Amino acid sequence: MSVDTASSDTVFSILNKGLKLETVEDVQTFVEEILAKEKLETVILSGNSFGVEAAQALAGALKNKNSIKVVNASDIFTGRLRDEVPQAVRAICDALEDKQSLVELNFSDNAFGPAGAEPMVDFLTNNRWFQVLKLNNNGLGVRGGTIIGQALLEAAKKNNEEGKKSSLRTIIAGRNRLENGSSKYLANAFAAHGTLVDIRLPQNGIRPEGIAVFSKGLAACKDLEVIDFQDNTFTTDGSVAFAEALPKWKKLKNLNIGDCMLEVAGGVAIVESLLKGCNNQLQTLNLQYNEIDRKSVSLLAQAISSHLKELSSLELNGNKIHPEDSSIADVKAALEEHGHDNALGDLHDMENGYSLRVGGEKTASIPPHGHHY
Template identity: 30%
Template sequence: MSSVHEKGISFKDKSSIWNLSIDVQGVIDALDNQPIVHYLNLEGNTLGVEAAEAIGEALKQHPELRRAMWRDLFARRTKTEVLLGLQHLAHGLMAADSQLTVLDLGMNNLGTDGFIGLDAILCSRSCYTLQELHLDNCSLMPHATDMLAHSLFQLYQSAKKANTPLKLRVITLGNNSMEVEGCSQLCEVFKVMKTLEVIDLKQNDIFLEGVDTLAEALAANLQLRIFNMNDNILSEGLEGICMVLPQLTMLREIDFGDCLIGNKGAFQLSHALFNHLNHLEFLDLGFNHICVDGGLAVVKSLKNKANLRYLYLGGNCFGSRGCQRILREMKKLPTAAALGPFDEDVSEDDEFYVDTSFDDEEGFDATDDLNGPDK
């Protein structure tokens, strides 16, 4: 987490092409001349092997480095260049015995080869203190995701043995095509960690078995605040997640947009939210083939969510009259202004319409007044 008291160096978005050591002389000079460097931001440049080696050498004099902010740093580099570049940076961190809290390598095409370079950082003492790991858009695919799970477990075990238990809070792994295999392996590690507050797995082709193991991982991380599964396929697997959600009393944000949960999923989620998760601030259920009764059920389940600031239900199957009914129901809540636009809505008479009943044992009638005339 950033601090106003932190001192650091930033070459963010300079669009520099760093191939040789002379190309990064400005970075080296900054590292040499500034005695305290809590963060090094190199995002938005492209780093070659020799240049990475030079930066790695300069890092050896900065054990106080906490945040390695290296997003989008290996654009247009070969797999070998990424691998060797990361290894040189890792050597610098390890030689300095840096204690990282943030490692951000998002937007880098790591793949399997590049991950071997990342592994040199993750499995070092420098990551025993890691709190945030950002690896979104890194082309990990199932195999490299499996490698990541193994590295994280090794890191957890090593940190524990060193009497400095790992306290990873944030992990963002969106858009990595990890699929069921990769997700399942990661979830086994998540279950062991028990410290996660942010899990972002959007756009990863996760469905079925992957969702089941994810529910178990959620149950082990009761401090979770943000959960993003946007653009995966939850559908039938949502039931297991909904059974766990009421236990996550710290949860603030849920993003299930474009997850094909359907009307049935809307009712399942409504049941999980009703009289639970009263600190919820953000809920995205857009583009999920939800019909009017499902949308109304969601709205009614939010009546005790005083902190709600954004609810998105666009892209579902309400039709114009259905949108008006949901809007009227939302206006009954003190958080009515949280409702987002009904853009790209399709008629509930289209092929996606499913008439799903919902029986609630606690007296929550999600379909109350749905059969009556519009007023």
């Protein structure tokens, strides 16, 4: 079985070969190729299925490599039994625990649930050099999210005891049903590290109380550039808490809180926070399907004109406002002021059960149509 490599000595890849690897013999060729790469930096295992023996054998080879920077182990357990996966995860994590060169570990798209989080604890607690953790679409649930949060918090405590700055920069953990139950543990960990630049937790069933907890924890991460909470539930309470934290993120470039049901008052709170001028590096903003109305959009136009000069992508579709409302025209004009004529996304699914206003005067009533949710 041949190995696709982008660089003969730095990359090992069996990406999307669809191999079902069971035994030591099944991966012997791969083990030999890994061991032969003296400057191995990138390992890509994705799109294959590993049994326990195969994973342990491959992990044994990785344990001898001290230049590894990236390990992509996403989608590697298709068709595996529930008791197989934790053993394989543990083998890979144990092999990487002492790797000071490691930058990124990706276990996304493995439906291992909380049982897959447990064997990661030692790695997350003891490897305090890696920067990027990708656990997207793993079915972690509240328990799994709690386990990850507690392990990361322990790592932060060790850093503090040693006077070592955290290396953690990126957490991607969407589609995991983290919900409110894990929010305290994860948020405490994020705050303790304080170094996050990129946090993405879309589609996690997080409700207003959890959003408030996350907002408070992430407020300690002053260098945040990317925040993605799409398709969770803010309502007014969560929005107000998020709005209070927003000025802390002065380096924020990409904010995605679309499909979060901000509600009218919540939308106003968030846009009023943007009006303070603390987020003037913002480049992309997603506020679609949030039940916000023309007041928020009018305020947003002011914020764009005054402060958001870098905003080159804006999504407002699916809100409680007609696309020909004067506030939309104001937003377009504000974007054009800064040379972003095409920044506003499509408005084909705006909430039309509201009076059309032009220049602030009611001119027509538009019948409602189907809701996005």
